[in-house]
Amino acid sequence: MTDAARPAVPANPAAPTPLADLEHAGVPRATARLQMHAGFTFADAEALVPYYADLGISHLYLSPITTARPGSTHGYDVTDFTRINPELGGEAGFVALARRAREAGLGIVIDIVPNHMAADATHNSWWRDVLAHGPQSDFAHYFDIDWQAPDPDLRGKVLLPILGDPYQHTLDAGSLTAARNDAGEPVLRYGDLDLPLSLPPGVDALPEDSAALHRLLERQHYRLAWWRTGAAALNWRRFFEITELAGVREEADDVFEAVHALVFRLYREGWIDGLRIDHVDGLADPAGYCRRVRERLDLLRPGRPAGLARLHPWLVIEKILGENEALPRGWQVDGTTGYDFMDEVSAVLHDVHGAGPLNMLWMQISGDDRAFPAYVLAGRHRVLARHLVAEFDGVVHRLHALARAGAATRDLTPHALRHALTAFLCQIPVYRSYYAAVPAGQASRDCAADDAMVQGAAGAARAQLAPDESAALDFILTFLHDELPAADDDGEDRAGKLRARLQQLMPALAAKSTEDTAFYRYGRLLSRNEVGSDPGTVGMAPERFHDRMRARSAHWPHAMLAVATHDHKRGEDARMRLAVLSELADEWAEAVAGWESRLAPLLAASPHGPDGVDRLMLYQTLVGAWPADGDALNDEGAQRALIDRIQAWQQKAIREAKRHGSWTHPDTAYEAACEAFLPALAMGDAGSVLEDIGRFAARIGPAAALNSLSQTLLHLTAPGVPDRYQGNETWDFSLVDPDNRRAPDYAQLRARLGCRAGWAQWLEHWRDGRIKQQLIRSVLAARRAQPELFALGSYEPLAASGELAASVLAFCRRHGSAQAVVAVSRLAARHVEPALPRIPPHCWRDTGLHLGDGGADGTWTDVLTGHTVSAHAGWFRARDLFAVLPVALLVRQ
Numbered sequence: 001m002t003d004a005a006r007p008a009v010p011a012n013p014a015a016p017t018p019l020a021d022l023e024h025a026g027v028p029r030a031t032a033r034l035q036m037h038a039g040f041t042f043a044d045a046e047a048l049v050p051y052y053a054d055l056g057i058s059h060l061y062l063s064p065i066t067t068a069r070p071g072s073t074h075g076y077d078v079t080d081f082t083r084i085n086p087e088l089g090g091e092a093g094f095v096a097l098a099r100r101a102r103e104a105g106l107g108i109v110i111d112i113v114p115n116h117m118a119a120d121a122t123h124n125s126w127w128r129d130v131l132a133h134g135p136q137s138d139f140a141h142y143f144d145i146d147w148q149a150p151d152p153d154l155r156g157k158v159l160l161p162i163l164g165d166p167y168q169h170t171l172d173a174g175s176l177t178a179a180r181n182d183a184g185e186p187v188l189r190y191g192d193l194d195l196p197l198s199l200p201p202g203v204d205a206l207p208e209d210s211a212a213l214h215r216l217l218e219r220q221h222y223r224l225a226w227w228r229t230g231a232a233a234l235n236w237r238r239f240f241e242i243t244e245l246a247g248v249r250e251e252a253d254d255v256f257e258a259v260h261a262l263v264f265r266l267y268r269e270g271w272i273d274g275l276r277i278d279h280v281d282g283l284a285d286p287a288g289y290c291r292r293v294r295e296r297l298d299l300l301r302p303g304r305p306a307g308l309a310r311l312h313p314w315l316v317i318e319k320i321l322g323e324n325e326a327l328p329r330g331w332q333v334d335g336t337t338g339y340d341f342m343d344e345v346s347a348v349l350h351d352v353h354g355a356g357p358l359n360m361l362w363m364q365i366s367g368d369d370r371a372f373p374a375y376v377l378a379g380r381h382r383v384l385a386r387h388l389v390a391e392f393d394g395v396v397h398r399l400h401a402l403a404r405a406g407a408a409t410r411d412l413t414p415h416a417l418r419h420a421l422t423a424f425l426c427q428i429p430v431y432r433s434y435y436a437a438v439p440a441g442q443a444s445r446d447c448a449a450d451d452a453m454v455q456g457a458a459g460a461a462r463a464q465l466a467p468d469e470s471a472a473l474d475f476i477l478t479f480l481h482d483e484l485p486a487a488d489d490d491g492e493d494r495a496g497k498l499r500a501r502l503q504q505l506m507p508a509l510a511a512k513s514t515e516d517t518a519f520y521r522y523g524r525l526l527s528r529n530e531v532g533s534d535p536g537t538v539g540m541a542p543e544r545f546h547d548r549m550r551a552r553s554a555h556w557p558h559a560m561l562a563v564a565t566h567d568h569k570r571g572e573d574a575r576m577r578l579a580v581l582s583e584l585a586d587e588w589a590e591a592v593a594g595w596e597s598r599l600a601p602l603l604a605a606s607p608h609g610p611d612g613v614d615r616l617m618l619y620q621t622l623v624g625a626w627p628a629d630g631d632a633l634n635d636e637g638a639q640r641a642l643i644d645r646i647q648a649w650q651q652k653a654i655r656e657a658k659r660h661g662s663w664t665h666p667d668t669a670y671e672a673a674c675e676a677f678l679p680a681l682a683m684g685d686a687g688s689v690l691e692d693i694g695r696f697a698a699r700i701g702p703a704a705a706l707n708s709l710s711q712t713l714l715h716l717t718a719p720g721v722p723d724r725y726q727g728n729e730t731w732d733f734s735l736v737d738p739d740n741r742r743a744p745d746y747a748q749l750r751a752r753l754g755c756r757a758g759w760a761q762w763l764e765h766w767r768d769g770r771i772k773q774q775l776i777r778s779v780l781a782a783r784r785a786q787p788e789l790f791a792l793g794s795y796e797p798l799a800a801s802g803e804l805a806a807s808v809l810a811f812c813r814r815h816g817s818a819q820a821v822v823a824v825s826r827l828a829a830r831h832v833e834p835a836l837p838r839i840p841p842h843c844w845r846d847t848g849l850h851l852g853d854g855g856a857d858g859t860w861t862d863v864l865t866g867h868t869v870s871a872h873a874g875w876f877r878a879r880d881l882f883a884v885l886p887v888a889l890l891v892r893q
Contacts, residue, residue, distance in 0.1 A: 026273060026314060027312055027334070027721065027791065028058045028059035028109065028274070028721050029059075029783055029784065029787055030058055030716070030722045030724065031058070031059045031060070031560070031721060031722070031723040032052050032057045032059075032060055032723070032724045032725075033063070033565070033724070033725045034061065034062055034063065035063050035566055035726055036062055036063045036064075036088050037074070037075070038071065038087040039073075041087070041088050042088050042093035043089055043093060043097075045062070046100045046101075049097075049101055049104045049106060050104065051749065051750045052106065053105060054753055054777070055729065055753060055776065055777055056776070056777055056784055057106065057780065058105075058106060058784075059108060059109050060097075060101055060106055060107075060109070061276065062109070062110050062111060063111050063566065064076060064078065064110070064111050064112065064113050064278075065094060065110055065111075066078050066081050066084065066112075066113070066262065067080035067084070067085045067086065067123075068085055068087075070087065071087075073738070074566065075111075076116075076245075077118040077245060078116075078117040078118060079117065079120055079123040079124040080123075080125070081117070081258065081261075081262060082258070082261060082262050083262070084262070095271065098271045098272075107272075107273040108271065108273060109274045109276060110263070110272050110276070111275075111276045111277075111278060112260075112263055112275055112278065114248065114250050114259055114260075114280075114283065115247060115280075115283055116238070116239040116245040116247050116248055116279075116282065117248055118246075119238075119243065119244055119245060120244070121194065121195050121196065122194050126143075127139075127143070127246065128196055130145070130158060130221070131158060131195060131196050131220075131221060131222045132198060133221060134156055134157065134158075134221030135147045135221075137221075141249060141255070142249060142258070143236055143246050143247065143248060143249065144236055144237035144247040144248070145158060145235065146235045146236065146394065149235040150394075150397050151233070151235070153223065154223060156221065157220075157221055157235075159222070159225055159230075159234055159236070160222045160225065161225040161226065161227045161228070161229050161230035161233070161243055162193065163190070163224055163226050163227060164227065165226060166226045167224055170190075170224075170226075171210050171213065171214055172210060175190060176189070176210075176224070177189045177190075177213075178197060178207050178213055178216070179206070181194065186199055186206060188217070188220075197216070197220070198220060198221070200216075200219065228664065230243045231386070231388070231389050231390060232389040232390055233390055234390040234391075235394075237391070237504065239279070240508045240511060240512055241388060241508070247504075250284070251283070251284040251289075251500070256289075260296070264296055264300060267297060267300055267313065268300040268304060270305040273311060273313070274314025274316070275293070275313075275314070275316075276316050276317075276337055276560075277290070277315070277316070277318065279318055280318065280319060281320075281432050281506075281507035282504060282508075283504075284437050284500035284503075285500070286317075286434060287328060287330065287331050287436075288436070290315070290317060290331040290332060291330075291332050293315060294313070294333070297313035297315065301313065314334055314558065315332075315333045316333060316335055316336060316337050316559065317331075317337065318337045318339075319339075319431075320510075320531065320532050321336065321339070321340045321430075321532065322429055322431070325430045325449075325453075326449065328449070334556070334559060335556040335559020335560060335720070336556075336559055336560065337560045337565070338559065338560040338561045338562030338720070338723060339532030339562060339565075340532055341559075341560075341562060341720065342530065342531075342533075342561075342564075342565075342568075343530065343533040343534075344540065344545055344549075345545075345561075345714050345715060345718070346527065346528075346530065346563075346576075346579065347533070347537065347538075347539050347540035347545070348541075348542060348545040348809065348826070349539075349710060349711060349827075350527070350528070350538055350539030350540070350582040351538070351582040351583040351827050352538055352539040352582075354538055354581070354585040356585075357585035358525055358585045358589075361524075361585070361592060361616075362616070365612040365613070366612050366613045367612065368613075372534070372535050372536030373536060375517075375518040375522045376514050378521075379513035379514060379517035379521070380425065380513040381426060382658060383509055383512045383513045383517065384422055384425065384426070384509065387512060388508055388512070391501075391508065392421070395498065395502050396414060396418050396421060397414070398494070398498045399417050399476065399479070399498070400414045400417055402494075403472075412468070412471065412472050412475055413472075416466075416468045416472040417475075417476070419465065419469045420465060420470070420472035420473040420476055421472075421473075423461035423462075423465055423473070424457055424477075425506065425509055427456075427461045428453070428457050428509075428510070429453065429457065431510045432503050432504075432506035432510070433450040433453065433454055433503055433506065434450055434503070435447060435480055435481065435499060435503065437496045437497070437500035437503070451481065454477065454480065454481065461473060479499065480499065480502065480503075515531055517657065519535065519569065519656075520653045520656040520657035521613065521657045521659060522535055523613055523617040523620065524538075525538060525581060525582060525620075526578055526621065526624065527570065527574075527575040527578035527581075527582075529569055530568060530575065531565070531567055531568060531569065538582055539582060542797075545809070546795075549718055549719060549797075549811065550795050550797070552718070552719045552720060552795070553793075553794060553795040556719075557720065557791065557792065558791070559720045559721065560722075560723050561715055561723065562725075563712075563715050563725075563728075564728050564732055565725060566737065566740065566741055567740075568740055569736045570624055570735060571624075571728070571732035571735070571740060572711065572725075572728060572732050573628075573708045573732045574625060574732070574734065574735070575624070576705075576707035576708040577697065577700065577701070577704035577707070578620060578623065578624045580700045580703045580829050581623075583703070583827055583829035584700065584829050591696050592616065595619065595689050595692065595693070596615070598689055599681075602677070606673050606676065608669055608673040609660070609671075609673035609674045609677065610650075610670075610673065613657075614650075614653070614654065614657075614660075617653060618646070618650065619693060621649060621650075622694075622697070623693060623697045623700075625642065625645065625733045625734075625735060626694055626697035626698075627642075627733065628701060628731050628733075628766075628767040628769065629767040630697070630698045633694065639682075643678055643679060643682075645739055646678060647675055647678055648738075648739065649735040649736060649739065650674055650675070650678065651671055654667075654670070654671055681693070700829065701767070702766075702832045702833060702834065702835060702836055702837045703829040705731075705766050705837035706825055706837040706838060706886045707826070708772060709824075709886055710825055710826055712772055712776060712887075713775065713779060713824055713887040714822070714824060716779040717779065717783075717813065717820070717889065719793075724776065727743075727745070727749065729749055729753075729773040730749065730752070730769025730770070730772055730773050731772065752769075752770050752773055753773060755770065759771075759864075759865050759885060760884075763837070763838070763884070766836065771837075775864065775887070778863065778864045779864070782820070782863045782889060782891075786820070786891075788815050788816075788818070789818045789819070789820060792815050793813035793815035793819075793820075794814045794815070795813060796812040796813075796852060797811050798821065798850060798851065799849075799852070800848065801848055801850065802846040803844075804831065804839070804843070804844055804878065805847055806827055807825055807826055807827050807828055807847070808823060808824075808849060808878060809823070810822060810849050812851070812852070812855070819891070819892060820863075820889060820890065821876075821889075821890040821891075822888075823849060823876075823881050823882075823887065823888045824887045824888075825838070825882060825887065831843050838882060838886040839882060839886065841879040841883050842879070847878035848877050848878060849878060849881060850874060850875045851876070852874070855871065855875075856892065857870075857871045858871060859871075860876075860890040860891065860892055861890065861892075862884075862889060862890055863890070864885060864887070864888065864889050865884045865885060867884060869888070869890060876890075
């Protein structure tokens, strides 16, 4: 490829002039995630700068801004890493947004996608060049392509499983045609797709019949195939099981530089202050990659504009942590993007005592008494056998080739290796291991956590294996753990690539089997079926929550804190409403039994579906998604909109579960029966089941709103950097994407933020969501007033005593002479006022909060409401703390 054809990184002539108060704002005080796309551009974001500044946000946090496929709604299908997406407004639009943000005192953080880009021959010039020139392309090593695939027909070629029908049928139907594009170049046309077409030397004429076209296609550096072959035959790494996204080899120096040139320039020139890195677990060497990005950002700091040079480059990574997994400190990042916190703050607002009756209801409805790990295990077996076949087979083939090269291991068969690897991968309790994929002498060995995890998984796997399979497992463990041999004689590091491929298979398996399979099969309590959470655990004791927060304060004080994301399964307030079911499990079971009884005739008339599993999940989804103001559904259009949203979720849930068909093999009869079931819930002369579900949601509404306000205050005051997902300043009852990516009503949000009606009115009219928005504004104002206290302050748990001690969760943040007490209500469903989200003051009786050794008597001020609270003998009365709101943020007067 000529230099002229390479996408250039444009130089920017003018750098921003920051405000003085941004001088030490390298670590955000609070971020606001915005989903950028053609319908929401930089200009749209620029118009919202005053709103977010008034709300108290310090940094806008943008979804990927590099050029993506036309019409992309998320930006993760990158086609050009070197240019800012023109659909968003291009570089000029981005600079205008950055300038406007700086003027208002806001910084910018951007999301980047190093793991993959769109496998799009029309818009991705790197990918198109690979298809045109094969292994000889300058970009052949940019992608994880196996040019020496086991299938001899694919050697030197890229499999393209893009055909809607088998190849021969497509060819005979005339759907493939040779033509010339506007530049006169020969191309292959398939519908709207346009692929490069190389003619033999000295030949200029295009083939005129299918036989000649077939002969020409056999000469190309790609092989067309029916889309259904992709799972089993693909010879390049993709993102999970998405064949439209090709894996990128960040471990190659020139690839790393090409992918990050624009990002590093934007940081050097001062337009951005930090990075959120997407899916680091997909990379060959996540630890090495993160350290490399940190090193480059630090080197660029002296070149930044005056006033910005001392800023800490903030670096957070999208990483799903297991229940007992710790993020390695040596990666030199500021922390994760917050799924771990999202789990913790949600779990502590659930009642652990609800597990028993919820289990009974689940078993009665589903007929299944298995615990959640059994669902994950079944999902892993399914995904390996049906969905990640090419990735798994490729690893097995190369393990066998490696084993044959050693005298001690040459008797290991592919069969034994396959069984051993399956058993081992199915027992991995986390996303992946992180053994370095480089030869001996080049790796820094810090593998204690990996060793313990791998040995545990291997022990569980070995119990299922025959002797030859157990020997194969020994070989796999030795290969995974021990230092790798030096590169082969031809310079090829095959062992390193194989170790990387094996470990890159792990996160794809974990995500697809758990979040995208087991989460839709196991429906005991859907508020716990969330990214980063364990559905097998109903709740978390306050003591464990405090331990987690102290560890966060000590080790990850600048990690991101999330309660909602563009990838969540349910909105933050939908989860908090469903959390009430853990407190009222018996009442919930009674309600479900009533609905089941009333629906029995309908189910008898339509035996094809939905089954018990899908019905219980549907009931929960309706309860969680029901609007806070039920009167909003008096409008027929609003009812239809809700049903449409639920039906879209229902189809996705059925296909992800893979119990009644899947995305690739849908059971259309079952889906049609389920689609008809939902409107049928609204029928009935004496009040429909749907109306009854709405009444149940309304009845638990005050307790749910109390949970939400408690979650919000914890989110904004715990150690870390809170991120507010777009528009979630009011109630968020969204469902899984694309529902959670709907455009917020910013006009309404701006109008409501300016309202100063007062807490009494906001509390009385809590259903409109203004109370949550004003809580966010008030707490962010406190963070702005005392940034060191919340950014650097210690975390000290506070104990409660008295009759409702279990309903209080509190802690103190302390930095120097400054201190703040954070107190929230929890487990309030049996005590909450019938129409207001708070526990009435008289119900607290003798409940009090102890300030601990560092506490002080005297008068404290609730910075939310302005009312004062007195401490006597080192404790507060709960009735005073929560006299106005169910939450309190106190500072010494």
